[in-house]
Amino acid sequence: MSTSSADPTVDRGTPRTAAPRKGAAPGPRAARGSHPFARFVLVRLSVGLLLCLGITILAFVLTHAVPGDPVAANLGDRAQNDPAAVAAFKEKNGLNESLPSQYGTYLDNLLHGDMGTSQQTHRPVWDDLADRVPASFELALVAIVLALVIGVGLGIVAAVTRNRWPDRIIRVVSLAGVSMPVFWLAQVSFYLFSFKLGWIQAGGRLSPGAIPPEDITGLYTLDSLLTGDTGTFGEAFSRLVLPACVLAAFNIGVLTRFTRAAVLEALGNDYVRAARAKGLPEFTVIRRHVLRPALTSILTVAGLTFGGMLAGTVLVENVLSWPGLGQYAYKSALNLDLPSIMGVCLFVAVVYVVINLLVDLLYGVIDPRIRLS
C-alpha cells in the first residue's frame, strides 16, 4: 500500500497526478495565479446567497403554514375582538397584503437594510439581533474552543491508548456526552455545580444589576479585558463556564469519537511507522504525521458543530437564562413573530454559509495538495 493512497486526507476523486511534489515547479493552472481561487470563492458566495434566499422563502412559507394567526398571538382577547385594534395591527405589520406581496416587501426592505420590526419587542429586528448575537456568539465561541481542545485531545489520547483503560474511559465519557439531552444536562449541572456545590455562578451574563463593560465587541469577557476591568471579567467568565460546558458536552463527545477514528486510521499508515523508525519524537510524529492528515476530517465536523451549536443555544439559553439568540428565537416562534423568525433564520443561514466557506478555505491551508489543485 502506498503512503499517499492510504492517507485519509487525499481526495479519492482527484487524480493522483494533481498533487505535485513539494518544491516542484508550479503547473500551468497554478501559474494563472489566484484566478481559480477567486472564482471558487465567488461561486461559493453566489451559492450561499441563493441558499439564504431559499431559506427566507422556506421560513416565510413554513411560518404561514402553521395554523395560527399573528393577530391572535399578539393581541389580547379584548383587542382581538375590536375591529379597529385588529385593523391597526394588520396595517402596522403589513398583514393586509397578499402573501407574495408580503414576501416581496420583505425582500425589498431587506435589500435596503431593513429586517422589519419585531411584533414581540416592537423594535427593529436588526437591533434585536445586534443585542443578542454577541451573547450567543460568546457562548458558542467558548463552547467550540472547549469542544475542539477537549474533544480532539481526548480523541488523540483514546487513539494512542487504544483498548487500554484511558481509551475505555474516554469512550464511555464521549458516549455519555452524545447521549445526554442538553436541557437535562443544563438543569442537572445548574443544580449540582451552582446550587449544591456553589462552585460556579449561573443565570444571566452578569449578576443582577451589574453594569456591563463598555460595549466594544459585545463579548463581555473580551470587552472587560480590553478595558482592564478584571472584576467584571471574572464574573462574566464564571457565568459563561456552565452554559459553555453544557453546550460543548455533546460536541466534545462527537469530536472525541471522530478524532479517535481518524487518528487510528492515520496511525496504521506506513509513513507513521517510517517516521517512528527514523527516531522522530512521538509528539512530533503525532502532530506532524498523524494529526495533520486527520485534521481535514476533524475540520469538517467542527464546522458543522459550530452551526449545530446555534441550535443548541435555544435550549441552553432558555434553561440557564442566557439572553442570546436562542432565547429570542424561542420567543419569536412562540409568538408567531414573522419578522423575528425570518431574521433569526437568515442569520443562522449566513453563519452556516460563512463557516462552510471558511472550512473549505482552511482545507487549502492545512493540505497543500488541495490548495494547489
Next chain:
Amino acid sequence: MQGNHPIGDSRRAKAVRRAAAPLAVTVAAALMLAACGGAKKQSGDAQGDGGTLVVDTSFSLKTADPGRTFEPTGILVTRPVYDTLLTFAGGDVTKPVPLLAASYEAAPDAKTFTFPLRPEAKFSDGTPVTAKDVVFSFNRVKNLKGNPAFLLDGVTASAKDEHTVVLTTEAADPALPFRIATPALGVVNSKTVAAHGGTDAPGADQGDKAEQFLNSDSQGSGPYRITKYDVSSEVILTRNDNYWGAKPKYAKVVVRNVPANTQQLNVLSGESQISLDMSPDQAVKVKGQAQVLQQPTPTTAFLFSNDNPATSPTTSNKDFQEAVRYGLDYKSLLDVAGAGSAQAAGIVPSFFTGALDPAKAVQRDVPRAKAALARAGLNNPSVDLYYASDVTINGINFGDLGARVQANLKEVGITINLKPAPTQTALDSYRNGSEAMGLWWWQADYPDASDYLAFTPGELVALRAGWKADANAEVSGLAQRAKVATSDAERVQLYKQLQEAMNKTGPFMPLLQPAQVIAANNTVKNLHYNPIWYIDVDKLG
C-alpha cells in the same frame, strides 16, 4: 499493535502530557481570574442605601410603554413607575383607593367621575402632574388601539382645571373606578412624551413614535424609574428621587427572566429574593426555608360544551350539558391544580365583588348526571375536547386536567377524545367557535365582576362556546341589569343571581382557580399578594 511497543507507549504518554500542559495552564489562569472579583454595581447598591431586590419571573413582556402594556410582567414593572389615578391597597381588590387623585366622586347616575389631583404629585423630572397629563395619557391609550384600549371604551377624559380631571361615560359605568386602577392607565409626562414622538390624537396607532423612548427612559410619577429595559432578560427599576410619596426601601429592583425550575433554586441560594412562578409542588420543597404565599389567582379555568347545534348536536343538548356539569369531580380536579387552588363556584373569581358563595358551587352528582344523559337520548356519546398542550398556567398542565376530565366523564358514560394542540393553533379554533368542547382559562383584565360579562350570551367568550345573544333571556336580562347597577349591594346581588343562572343552564362549567405561589427569602418583609400585579415592590420592607 500499539500495545507491543512499551518504549513507544512511554513516548506517547509524554507527548499527551505535553499537549495537555498548555490547556491546563489556560484553564487555571482563567479560573484564577474568575475568582478575583465581581462586576461593578450600579450606584445605590450599598446596604446603607437600600440595596437591591431581585425578583425572578418567567417573562411575559412586550413593552414598557404603559399605553401598550397588558402582559403580566409589563404590569408588574410599570405599576411602580406610572402612578394611576386610583389603585388597590395591598391585596384588597374590592375597593379602589386614591393614588394620584386625592379622592374621587362618582355621580349618582355613574356617568360622571371627578378626580381632584394631589398638588404635590410630580414626575421623575420634577415637573408637576397636571390634569392635562392625565387627559393626554388616556386619549393616547384609546388612540393607540392596543390591548388596553378597551378599558376606556365609551369614556371621555377632560380637564376641568389644572388639577381636576373629569371622566364621562356614554352609559352608566359603575366599574370604571376598577378599570382606572389598571397600570395600563398610568399617567405619563405629556410634555416629554410628545417631544419624543408621542401623540394622543386620532391616528396615534400609526403616528405615535414614543414607545422606544419610553422603553429606555420612563416618564412616570411613581416611586421608581426604569433604568434598564431588556425585553428578554431583565428590567431594572431605580428609585425615583423626586417621588412625591413615601420613599421605597430598595434603591433598585431587578426583575429577571428566569424559568420556574431555576427560580426555586435561586431563592434558596439567595441569588434572588423573590420568585413569582413556582408551582404548588415546588412550593412544598421551599417551605420552611423561605416564606411562601399560596392562594387562588384571578384566573378561572373552565370547560365549555358548545351550545351551537351546527358545531355539535351532542354538546349543544342541554341535558348533555347537565350530564357534563354533574359528572365532573371538581375535587379531583383540584388535586391536579395543587395546594392553594380553589374550586370556582362561579365564573367570577372568589375575591371579587359579586363572586358566588363557595357553598353554591356545583358538586358532583353521578346519578343526576346519568339521568340527564338518559334524557338526552344519546347512546354512548363521544366528543372531542380541545385544549392548549404547550402551556402551563400556575403549574397546571392542561393535558393533565383534560385527562382527569376524560376519566370523570367516562364514569358517566361520556367518551372524551383529547385533542391537544399548540396554543397558537388551539387559539384559532377556540376563537372561531369551532370546538365541540374546550378547556380554557380566563385571566381578569381588571378586578371587577363586569369583566366576566364576556361569558354571557352573545358576548366575546360566550360566542366561542356557541352561546348566541338570544339563547337565554333570563341570563341576558340579568347581565344587562348587573352592568348598569350603581349601588354596590344591587351589583353584588345581581352578579350572584347571574352566576347561579349560568350554572343551571349555561354551556360553561367553571372548574377552578389555580394557585399563585410567591416565594421570598426571609430577608423580605411586608410581602403581600396582589391579584393584578403580584407584588408591590415599593411597599416591601
